[in-house]
Amino acid sequence: MEGAWQFHPVFIILLISIVLSSGIAAYSFRNRSTKGATALGFLSASSGVWSAAYLLQLVGTTLEWQLLWLRFAYVGTSFLAPSLFVFAAKYVDARIEITPKLVGIISLPIIGLTALAVTNPLHELMWTITGLRETPLILIQRDFHIGYYALVVYSYLIVIGGIGLLLRQVVRSRRILRLQSLAIFVGVSISFASNVYWVFGDSVIDYTSIVFAVSSSLFAVALFRYQLLDLVPIARDTVVEEMREAYVVLDSEQRIVDLNPAARRLFSPPGDAIGRQFSAVVPAVAAELDDFGDSERHDTSVVIESDDGVRHQYLEVRASPLENGDGGTVVTVRDATDRQRARRRFQSSIEHASDIVMILDDTGEIEYVSPPVEGLTGTSADELVGEYCFNLVDSADRPVVKDTFQELCEHPDSVERFEVCVSPPDDETVVLEGIGRNLLDEPFVEGVVVNFRDITTRKRRERRLTRTNERLERFASVVSHDLRNPLNVAVGNVELAQETGDQKYTQNAQRALSRMDVIIQDALQLARNGRLVEDTEVIRLGTVVSLAWDAVVTDDAELTIESDGTLAADADRLQRLFENLVRNALEHGGDDVTVRVGTTDDGFYLEDTGLGIEPDRRDEVFEAGVSTNDGGTGLGLVIVSEIVDAHGWDIHVENGQDGGARFVVSGVSVGVDEEQISQS
Structure with a gap:
């Protein structure tokens, strides 16, 4: 067929492009176990098919011939854009998980549009001849037509994404790696630029496949001059050798293929460790790694016992699989023995201590607090970091804490001691002794260190001791003072009865002795009832008042319970409290006195219809020896006060509804009954 063929020198360049692309593709597929090699193989193969199809298209001059190879070219180019993106992502380690599903999603639109190009004579959606x-x-x-431009736009988007990843690698790389990545970037970019020029320019000849010769040459330089498909050589020389951590590379059989000087120093392998099983060199570390799979990175720690059995090494181990698919593993090991020993000693001493250690900045913000703080505040130590320490103490003590903290901050290396109260949720108030030291100028501390110690028990003992001493003093006062007068009366009347034989002196002596017995009983009650109440029970107010009323000779007196409720108290001592208040009402109000008892919002009251107590004497009635009744011991209301104080309550005197005395006890948790109960 004369005149059916044509020749042009550009065909030689196309042949060179086909040869180079084919060679790079074959080399890449042979090294497909290396990361990114398979994608590079498909990229080069697609370039080669494109160049070959374009060459075959150009050598013929008939319409049918050129149309055949034009459509065939699209079959080859359908793999080019996805292969470029996958190769770029793997080459730059873009943290993009390249899965078959992702590759399929990227390639499916191109495959569909390529199918339209191949079958264009049937529908002409891509072009018209x-x-x-x-x-x-x-x-x-x-x-x-629109189908062709859809294929171009979609392919360009994928190619631009790959070129962007390569450009980032060029910017981030150094020395040899920069030249390597630059060769790849330029090779891809010039081919893309030539295609853009043909699509949107006035060129009749498509120079894209021709430029593939230059691109393939640059790829060849990256492959053979800068070891594109080898492990990154620069990292081994500049990083691995200088690492403090031990670095070991294992193959799929767990044999050592590489290790750095730090690994040799740490493991001290006899002879050359290369080629030996990792389990034979470091059995303890290898045993830990056997528990994990080979598909993902994992961290663990290993404690190795020395040959003498005395010292131990604490190793932090990280195993990362090589992503080339050959089953290799990179193991890095850090000797953290000294750091771990120091950390554990510190943690043990802090976390298991009963004291709370707190480190504050110069504003009072908590930078660290030891775990025992959770038992005190109900909030974990981690949650308290960043809070202000002043908010942890009771509001009444905050000014003292702030003043003490300010004093500490103003004087470096100073030490201050203080006491504060903290009210935990749903618990009683705790007293803490704080010792603060200014270490703001101390390197690696740079804070105010405060040690808190719970001294609640000690304070309680001190209060008990004080109360005991006070009771002893009162008892001694009763014995030494109040018993002396009736004792003298009894002794004098006995002597007169012996001298005169008059029985009236004997009766006087008996009355004096009876008086002494009353004083002694009251003194014993004072000593016994002043002890702190530790065990309580729920008691109905009306019941205990009725029991106290029945225990006292009340004659014509009347009792009215105006409101009833329950409270937690020592039942026996609460009954004695009401017995003493009832006796006090009878002694000062007469046999026909009316006594009223009821509850308040935070306690209860007992009032009578007697003469009442003058305002200026109301504070004195709870003192020992004070009585407005000539026959009284002056201890009845003292006993009442002691019982109230032993429960942690308060008591004071007011005017009653009818002018009598009203004793009000507060600080009591009372459950009030709405129904009022009256009893006579």
């Missing part, structure tokens, strides 16, 4: 044109080669001419 307008004829042949000789400039200087005879080339097929087309008018492009």
